[in-house]
Each structure stands twice: as C-alpha cells, then as structure tokens.
Amino acid sequence: MTQTVQPAAKAAPASQKTMTLAAALTDAMDLALARDPNVILYGEDVGVMGGVFRITTGLQAKYGKERVFDSPLTESGIVGSAVGMAALGFRPVVELQFGGFLYPGFDQMASHVSRYRYRSRGRWSTPLVIRFPYGGGVNLLEQHHDSPEAYLAHTPGIKVVIPSSPKDAKGLLLASIEDPDPVVFFENIKLYRSVKEEVPQGYYTVPLGQGRRVHEGKDVTVIAWGAMVQTCLQAAVAAEEAGIGVDLIDPRTLVPLDLELILESVAKTGRVVIVHEAVRTAGFGAEISALIAEHAIYHLEAPVLRVTHPDTMHSPFNAINHYSRPEPAYVADAIRQVLEA
Amino acid sequence: MTQTVQPAAKAAPASQKTMTLAAALTDAMDLALARDPNVILYGEDVGVMGGVFRITTGLQAKYGKERVFDSPLTESGIVGSAVGMAALGFRPVVELQFGGFLYPGFDQMASHVSRYRYRSRGRWSTPLVIRFPYGGGVNLLEQHHDSPEAYLAHTPGIKVVIPSSPKDAKGLLLASIEDPDPVVFFENIKLYRSVKEEVPQGYYTVPLGQGRRVHEGKDVTVIAWGAMVQTCLQAAVAAEEAGIGVDLIDPRTLVPLDLELILESVAKTGRVVIVHEAVRTAGFGAEISALIAEHAIYHLEAPVLRVTHPDTMHSPFNAINHYSRPEPAYVADAIRQVLEA
C-alpha cells in the first residue's frame, strides 16, 4: 500500500503554485469549505484575525460567520462541542491555538471524540478534524512548543497526521476532512513559512497511512516526522557527501502508520535511527522501535537509536533549546553510532 | 541497583500480618498520616465513606476532617489544588475515583504538577501523590477500567508506580509519599482484594526504581505490571510444568524504570514478551521494547512480542472483555511464539 508518488503529482505542472505550508493549509480549508457545506471552522481567534498564525485568514470573510467563527476560550468546549456538532452532521475543523493547550481539552479528546462512535455503536460518529500548531525552534512562550503526538497515538479511535511539506500538508488536510474518523492534525510552527514547494492547485488528497521516502539510501533508515524531516534531511545530505546512504522515511501519519514502508527500508539497511522532538520516554519513537523489534528483528544489525527531546518540559530557555531539540549534528552522530555498532 | 529482597523482608516474621492489597494501602496511609503532619488526604468520597473502594476507611475518623476530607467533584480541582497545597508545604495524597477520570485533570497533571518545580527553578515543588484505582476484569461501568500509565510515563517530571502485591503496595506508597517528586500511584482494582500476603507491620519503604523478579527462569523474559503480574505468573507456572523457564519481571515503577534488571534478564533469555492491559499502540510496552532494542539488541534471539489490550476503548461489554484483556492463555501463546521463533 506504499506509494511514494502522490496522486496529485500526476497533474500538469501548469496547475502548480509555489506555496508555504501555511498557504497550502489555507488553500486546503478554502477548498473544503467550498466543496462541502457541512465543513465549518471554529476556534480561538480563527475568525476576524484568521488565527495567530493566520492559517484561516480570509475564510470568514469568504464563507461568513456561520461557517468560520471565533469561539469562547475553552479547549474543552472547542473539542467537546465538535462532538455535538458532528452528531448533527457537521464536519467541524477546529483549531486549538497550540498543541500545548490541547490538555484542557484532553478529556473530551480521549473520552469522547475517540469513543463516541464505539459507544453508540455507530449511531453517532465524529468525522472531525482538530488542528493545531506544535513544535519548537521558534522562540515563543512556555507550552507553545509541546509535541503531544504520543498522547494522541495512544488514544484509540483517532488518527494522527503530521505533514512535513506544503504539498503533503494540503493533500493530507483534505484527506483528514474527508475521513470518516476523527483526525488530529499537527502543524509544525517552524515549517509554516520556512519551507516552500510546488503545490498542485485544486482539490486532491494524500491518503492517510502512506509514508513518503524523502531521501533514498541503503545504509541507514532514519524515521522522522514534522519539522524533524528537514533536520534529518540535512543530516542525510551531509551523510551522502560522506558516502553514507540514508533512507529517510516520513510516515506522514502516525495513525494509521505505514509499517510496510518502514519494514521494507529496515530490511534493506538493518540500521535504524528514529528522530522526534517530543519527549523521549514513551514517545512515538518507542512504538516504531517496538514494531521493528517485533517485525524485523532478524534484519537488525545495530541497536535502534532514538534522537529526541529529553524528559523535561520544552523549556522556555529559547537560547539553549537547540540542545534539547534534535539538530542535524545529533542525527548525524546517531547515524555514525549505528554504522559503527 | 536491583534488589529482589525488600528491606522490610528482614523484619521478624512476628511483625507480619496477612493483608489484602487494599488493607496494605490503608495501613500505609495511616502510617503516613501519623508520621508526617504535612500529609493530607482528599478527593471524592474519601472522607465519610472512605472512598468507593474503602481504601481510606477510618482515616477521617482517626485524623479529623482537616487532614482527610471530601472535595468538590472535580479532577482538575483535585489535581490543581494539590499543586497549591504543596506550595504551602503540604504533602497531599489525593485520590481520583478511577484512572479513567484522570483526563479532566490531565491539564493540571501534564502542565503543572509535572512542571511547577522546573518552571519556578526549585522555588516551588510538588511532592504529592495522586492515587487511583485502574484496570479491568471487575465488571464496572465504562471508563472505570482505563489503564492510562503510558500517558503519565510520557509526561516528564512525574513518577509512575504500579504495585502488584500487598507488600509492594504498602512500601511503594510510603516511598511515594516520601518522594520529593510528584508520583502517580496506580492501584489495580482487581488486585485490591484478590491477593493476600504477609505484609510487614510498621513503617517501611520499597524504593522507587527497583524491579522485582517474580518468577525465575532462563528461557523467556516476561515483563508485566499491576494485575498482569498475576496473569503472567499463572502462565509462568504452567510453562514451568512444561519445562519452560519464565523469568517474570515486575518493574513495579515505570518511572523510574529498573532497566538494569530487565537487561540482565534479557541477556540471559534472549526472548521477551511484554504484557499490559493498556491499549497497544504507544503503550508503555513500546518503551520497554525500544529500550531493549537500544541496549540489548545483540542478545535478542526472537521478535519482542507484546500482549496487550487492542486499540479500542476498554469496552463496557464485560462478558467478553477477557478477549481484550490479556489472559494467561494469550501470554502462554506468546511465550510459545518467541520460543519457536
């Protein structure tokens, strides 16, 4: 089920446009709102202001206050109300202002968004999307840099999507909005405007559950998502110059996970480094490592290493946070270690 | 740092008493209240009624309403107020009624209990204990059977303790109350009154971070905590009769984790089965597997298997939940698989 060529990539180059990840997301929501009257957008500041990162800019003006609106300041309300909205047939696409503010809405996420369908035996379902900016490296305040993907991957009943490029971001967001299950959609703050690429115009989806090989190599498998894909790509390019082939895999969605692509790569390389900016212990890196230890143990030729944030809160000490957040040099060092092992 | 003989085990047998896990916990809190005037107990129904599982029975009568009291019905309040209580020098030992109701207090747990010390650079700390019953197999209502240990292990700054026997329960609870860091203390519902053993009387602690070898064997390492220790012990005993030696390790505390004991066992057996009643994906089993893949890869002779709850909510369908919750037969089957691999 792995495919590295995306459906939209088939489109003629004329229909492409250079876009930031931020712009690609706005474009996706614009298309979704135009396409499906049941799609509505709400959250803190998403209306008049277009969100603190301006991802919903212009959408209220275009689609009206009934479809794009500011809500009271409550994550539990935003997430919890979406459950009720979905019951009435809406497809709410709600924004939390930062991933670090997911927690006041965590009960609604873990106990309700994820369980409503199961609990009602299909009478009600929750095809909704919860989007938020997350991740470090941008010098904001405390709690603005959390990477809570493991909490969500451990919460059954929801899907977890984390794009690393504008093209993926647009296609994955449209797929998430279409998806019959609730999706938590991670938007890396640092990537919002730092990466640009040709993005197909018009409507297309990137299927959930298909990873992407970002860089091809035969010596080491490196697995990363979100902003860490860029970090690892730098390490991979440097390694290539040194004659080391890095197979860089971006799963793009953690739930569902493209295990096939990962195992195929591990079978080839026998060496694995997993990189995430979330806290180390019980992070999603552990799950990937465990899956490899379960399914590819006989291929492994070296310890499976994780390059992660340490087990502390993401510090507000922005000047030194690059010692906590993985840098290309740390990834390169881990690659060296698995090769020398 | 591993020790399988506990400090208290040195005491004379005369000072032992047969106790359930529930009684051992009550005993521990009684001793802690008597010993340290800063220890206070509160939560929903813990006062007059002594908690829904009667673990705080008699303590309000003995220590008064100022030290053992019923609180308003709010997990966010119970957990959040404990942060403020601790700032004033109390050592709150608070009860949440069930692990499945942790989530309304999750923001206070993940953003504050765990970070207050770091955030204030030691000016305030949070030496508090949050206890709750958790786990399946007892036919209660929905959400009463969740096993949220992975969420907490992924939350830096807090310790995670899960006893599997009365003796451990008492010593670990006293160690948790003494501990300078916040501790989340898991009490398995099914174990409350189903296991009895000789428990030393009087005050003793079982240090956090020391696992226990529950059953010795040289063929397979089985790692389990809470009620799963009993489940795996049954499988281990059965395996022994069939000539298979199971090294059953109960880490007792997930954070800190006794990795040494686990690695020592894996070095001996080369085969590992990890068992938990929490949801599979990104459960704490993944972390243990990842640690083994990092530190003991060359010892492994078979895939590392996990026997877990599937990725669904713990269902309210009690009559069939034993297909979700690990049974000795499933553990036995996994043992067979890793031996045949």
Next chain:
Amino acid sequence: MLTPFQILAADGSVTQPDLLPPLDQVESIYRKMVRLRHFDDRLMVLYKQSKMGTYPQFGGQEASQLGATLALSQGDYLAPMYRNTGAALAFGWSPKQAILYWRGHPAGWKIPDELNMLPIIIDIASQFPHAAGAATALKLRGLPQVVLSFIGEGGTSQGDFHVGVNWASAMRAPAVFVIENNGYAISVPRALQSGADYLFKRAEGYGIPGHLVDGNDVFAVHHIAKEAVERARRGEGPSLIEHLTYRLRPHTTGDDPKAYRSDAETQEWAEHRDPLLRVRLLLTAQGHWDDQHEAELRKEAEEEFNAALAEADATPAPDPHALLEYAMASPTPALRAQGKILEQRIRLLEAQA
C-alpha cells in the same frame, strides 16, 4: 431559603390550580411514573440475582426526569448521563434496550437510528459541551429542535459544567440544562460542592434564565422545562434549571447509603416526599383513583417489564467480535492486525474450554 416552583405539594394539595393539567393527563403521567419506578426497582432485584451489571438507580427522581423529558417534542435531542435511565425511557428508549445496556450488552449500546439520544455519559459533566455543540449545530442549521441535558449537583463542580452552559449562552444555542440536585454526589453532601446556596443562581452569570423547581413535583418540573424548551425553540437561548430532589435508592446497585446518610432522612423523603405519592394522593382525592386501579397498573407495569426482560434474556450472548466493531469507521492496519489477534484469542479460549 427560597421556595422552589411548585404546582402540586408533597401532600397532594395543589398550590397552583390553574397550572395543573386535566385529570386524564395527570393519570397518564402517573402511569408513566409507576412504570419507571417498577423498571428501576426490578433492575435492582436483577442485580441481586446477578442478572444485571452495576446500575445507577434513579428511583425518587422520576418526576425530575420524566417531567423534563416530556417537555421535548419529536426530533428533539436528549444528552443523558448515567442517572438518566428514567429520562431515556421517557424519551422512547425501550426497556429491553435499557436492560441490555446495563447488562453491558453491545445490542443495548446501539442507539436506535430513530432516537435522537446522544450516548449516556459516565464521565461526569462532559455531556454538557456535547449538548452545547449539538445545540449550536441546530442553531447554525436553522432547525427548530432543542437539546435537553441533565447533570447531578455534584457534577456542577466540574469544569465542563461551566464550559457547556457558558458555550451555549455565548452562542444563544437552544439547550436546556437541568441540574438534578438529589442532595448527594455518592456520599458527598451538596454543601461540600460549593459555597452557593442554590446552584440555579449560576444562570445569571451566564446571562440566561435560572429556575428553582420542586424536582419531586412532576407538574412543576414539566411546566418550567416546557417554558425553557419553548424559549430555546424561539431562538432565545439556553436555560439552567435546578430540580430539588432526592435519590431514594443507593448511588448504584453496589452502594450502601447507610455509610453516609441517615435512615431517618431517607425515610422522610420516601414516606412524605415521594414524587409518585403526591400524584396518587391527588388522583385519589379527586375520586379518580383507588387501590384497584393501582393494583391493575402495577400488574401492567410488571407484565410489560417481564416481556421486555424475556426479550432481553432471549438476546444471544455478546459476540467477541463486537469488541473491535465500531472502533474506527475506516480501521487502521494495526486495528486489522488486532482483529487477527482477536480471532486467535477466540481459538485459544475455545481450545481451553
């Protein structure tokens, strides 16, 4: 002490005669109450016979739940909590389904397509944001329906109580929030939940109407709920209603209330303030009811329950495959792999048996 809104006093006297419905309606409501009481008591009996799971009885709160729910019209929404089996039955949930639900049978958990009942919520207060969201959706769609949701007085200490009511108030959404103040949150008395004397007073802080009602007076409850429902339907936003009532039964089938409340207190409510009693007194005083009627009604209720129970008993035992069903609308590969593990587990236990 404020005087709660009342139409029919505990002794069967009518305090607001102009608001009392005609006698045939009174009788019809009484019949419903008796059926509810019978259902509730029978589940306790079944529990004692180990034929029922843990069940939170509503006995004593029939007026509160029935009176409010009857204010709804076809197509309206109910967002119930665990105590609301009475409301759910009044709303049209079948006794057979309710029995299966509390037995933990998947068939009972399937909410019928024609019933706009949101799932019963155990996680206290979290139904309020759902109700607020559903009400907001109704408003956005321009639909005439409303959402009714209940909470216990203990639940009003939770964040989500506030979040839900305030959200609906901000959105002027068609929701009616009812606090069933039955005096206790398991063992914890009302006074420990808040410094407020009355919880309906929270309404002003949301800019919405608040009402204090004798929750054991089914007519008072119904009258005020109807007002609130109509208001919501007119697009004037939510209301917050406090029902003063009492849980005559244990918290759940597993609870022993002696640990936290006096027999005298319970007896006082049971003998003098039972919500059924006052209606029967009224009907009797009006010459509309006698022991014979009562005996017949009880027999009817019993027979109906027995029929539902027989149906529930005849339902095949749950199939383990139900455990993974509905987990995801489009299951992940991991979940599909777990489906294979489930098959294997079924085989393993079969082999053992």
Next chain:
Amino acid sequence: MLTPFQILAADGSVTQPDLLPPLDQVESIYRKMVRLRHFDDRLMVLYKQSKMGTYPQFGGQEASQLGATLALSQGDYLAPMYRNTGAALAFGWSPKQAILYWRGHPAGWKIPDELNMLPIIIDIASQFPHAAGAATALKLRGLPQVVLSFIGEGGTSQGDFHVGVNWASAMRAPAVFVIENNGYAISVPRALQSGADYLFKRAEGYGIPGHLVDGNDVFAVHHIAKEAVERARRGEGPSLIEHLTYRLRPHTTGDDPKAYRSDAETQEWAEHRDPLLRVRLLLTAQGHWDDQHEAELRKEAEEEFNAALAEADATPAPDPHALLEYAMASPTPALRAQGKILEQRIRLLEAQA
C-alpha cells in the same frame, strides 16, 4: 449598564472624595504607575531591537494590577498569569528578573525565595485551581495570609476558572479572584465569550461577593481589593472582582491589533481613559504636580530601568545544563542518561563551531 465602582473619574474628578487617599499616597501610587508603564514600553522597544522575547504587554492595565496587588501584605501570595508582569513588579519582583524572565533566561525563571509568588502561568485559567489550593492550605494551617490571582475575561470561559473559584468558595478559602476584563482575548471581543452582561455576576452562583470596578481607577481597584483581602483574612472566604479595563498595547509584542479593533477605539481609551492620566490630572488639579515633576519622574524611571537592564545584560548567557536542572528533585536513571546525551550534544555543537 451597571455603573462600576469608582473613586476617581476618567477626567480626574473625584466621585467619592471620602474614599480618596491622602495626596502623598496618591503621588506615591502615581510614581509606581509611571514606572510600570515605562517598564512595559521599554520591553516593547527591546523586542523591536531583538533584545527581548515575545512579551505580553500590560500597558493600560497598570491601575488594575497595581491597585489590587498593593492590597496585599507581606507574606501574602500572588498567583499571576502572563499578563501580570505589572502585578508581579508591584509585588516585589525585580525589574532585572522580569527582563530575564521574558528573555527566557533561567535566572529570570528562578522565583526568589523571599517572594511568595507562584509561577507565571501561560496555560489560561489553570492558575485558579493553584490559587484555590494554596488558599485552602492557608486556611488548613490557620495562617493569616491570602492569595490573589488574576485572569483575563477570555479566561473566564475555561473550565478551570470555574473549578478554581468554586473550590475556594466550597472551602471558604482566603482567595481573591480578579477578572481583568480588557475587552479582548487576543482578537475575540468580550461579547463572544459569554451571554452574561457582566462576569462579576458569576459570584452569586458561588455564594461569594462580586464586585464591578472601574479597572482604570487605581483607587477604586485598591479599595475593593482591600475589602476582599480583608474579608478573606477574616476567614470569610473568597471574592470575585471584575475590573473593566483596556489593553492599550498589542496582545503581545508579536501582535498587530489593527486586525481586530479600531484605532478610534484604542485612541479613545488612550486619550481619555488612560489609568495614569486621571491620577496626573488629579495631582495637577490639586497643585501637587507639574510638568517638571513629571519630567523628573520619567527620568527616574528611565534610569532605574536602565540600571536593571544593564544588570540583566551583564548576566552570563544561559548554560545548557539549565535544561535538565530542576526537572526532577531525584532524577531517574533515564534522566541521568539524558544528561550524558546533553554533554555529548554540547561537545558536538562545540566541534561544529
């Protein structure tokens, strides 16, 4: 429209002369306000020079934060949120520390031992349960101190607003909760947060006193806060106070308010309702103040700030080891292993440089 409690009107006239403090106290308070304003504005300048991190200005809310905080006595507790740098400075936090804090320097995050200031909370509303807990602890210990905590009007929509106030009300704990209603939660106007006309009205739903105060009148703010603090100190429980105020500055240094509010509105507040202006007008009208005084005071404030800034600038750059410090009082083996990784990372980046 209710009339908020006021002593000094926006035009400098005194509406309740008997409640106005003596002129020397008025002057002393004015001096503090000017210092706060100077601090706040300088941080914006530093930000523009890339010498400051993201900083949430409090400019316009000096009366609200100073007036309330000055009601506290030695040993009392402050539970601030991100907007409360003004309150923290009034409480005794040093400007040097505040600068370091907003620069994300670990030295700024270290709360001094002698200051009973709980950490500044970014996670909106979650400081209220902490404040409620600390207040409960004070009560249990029989101590005379009180806890003061602030929240924005946007924050009142959060569950933890309710949880905290209600907890303190249930415990009759010595806490004072202040809502700084500055009209906006970033871009979202007050009206979208709740159907309530005034948020102080929530008080009745907790059975505690509620007050509506002109938040730009430092004397009114101080008077009411003092009342609430004394009440709490007497063991009579918490209060809820709403300050009507306005954020003259952007939400944070990174925000552009033009996106969501009119210049005219801001100008109106800046020119006619600035909390500093009315005190200056009063002092001037009383012949107690002139341009010369003002110029000297501003110079003083500038010099003081410059001294603090120089000290902050002289603080050595943060040591990466601070990243793991204080993570745990008794670090786990995993954390210790991560300490080794940190050492390795330091070496790797050094080698790169």
